[in-house]
Amino acid sequence: MKYLTEYRDSDLTRRALDEIRRTVTRPWVIMEVCGGQTHSIVRHGLDQLLPPEIELVHGPGCPVCVTALETVDKALAIAAHPDVIFTSYGDMLRVPGSGRDLFAVRAGGGDVRVVLSPLDAVKLAQQHPEKQVVFFAIGFETTAPGNAMSVLQAQALGLKNFSILTAHVRVPPAMHAILGSPSNRVQAFLAAGHVCAVMGYHEYPPIAQQYKVPIVVTGFEPLDIAHGILQVVSQLEQGRAEAENAYARAVTFQGNLPAQATIEKVFVECDRYWRGIGLIPGSGWKLRPELADFDAELRFDTAEVRSVESPLCIAGLVLQGLKKPQDCPAFGRQCTPEHPLGATMVSSEGTCAAYYRYGRLNLDAS
């Protein structure tokens, strides 16, 4: 496939890794923001092929993983409502809330459905005027335009039985939170290519300058990632800290302006609580006040929801790059993809799931 197979070419990737080896002279800690990149790195063993000076740590860029436990519990409460059709992307169904997940709600009689697009949820609302249809609108900047479009479409159709449970998160405030933390180890970022395809990377030069860290927009195939790391290492070794684009086939500086305009019509920035990390100021999007009719949290009373996280789970430290999954005593024992204790073991983009799936268990070591 054009623009895919050539970026999986092992000879070209090996050459880029050789170039990294020739360039690096000192230890560096680099964080890939996106869970999709984490999976690609672990799947292809890139972290094990890099010179020992380079440590990759895995960031909080898995939307399923960082959706607040309280929001998951609110979704469970709404989905259990007898006149609700609750719709979601598939990977949210196994995310554990305080006591159960959406699969358990469905097994108990709740009408929980997987949709491939929020616009399918709008269609369901048209087909079932006797029901309230709720869409679980999670994700980073990447899913925000489609989720915003569903609200605009429902509004245009005059639907009174469609609403969204919003848990949108944004990358730049998370970068500020990581870099501003006293325990921060990150010296450079690989920024997420798909987020930047929507938003561009004009928000990154001020961050690079403020914290003196290189930020390189990077794709998802092995060669993309090797090139991103090479650009980051070159900057680090030269003492530069700039925002660069190593994913020019998909990303421009300004990004997708119509998509950004759609987001702006529907959402407004807000503080957001990230699962395992805590409150990050300005890191979310919520519905604009004039669209409150489409807000599931206002339509359903979820004030009584109380959330309790598993005491064993250290996913927050994993998401901040401070720990690896093998540092968690539950990894591969009490916590597996079949029986996840934390969200980073559930999602296809979760770091714990990637380490488990690609055999980084090391259970004999502890």
Ligand code: SF4
């Ligand atoms: S292995 Fe499971 S319990 Fe441990 S940090 Fe990962 S998700 Fe949490």
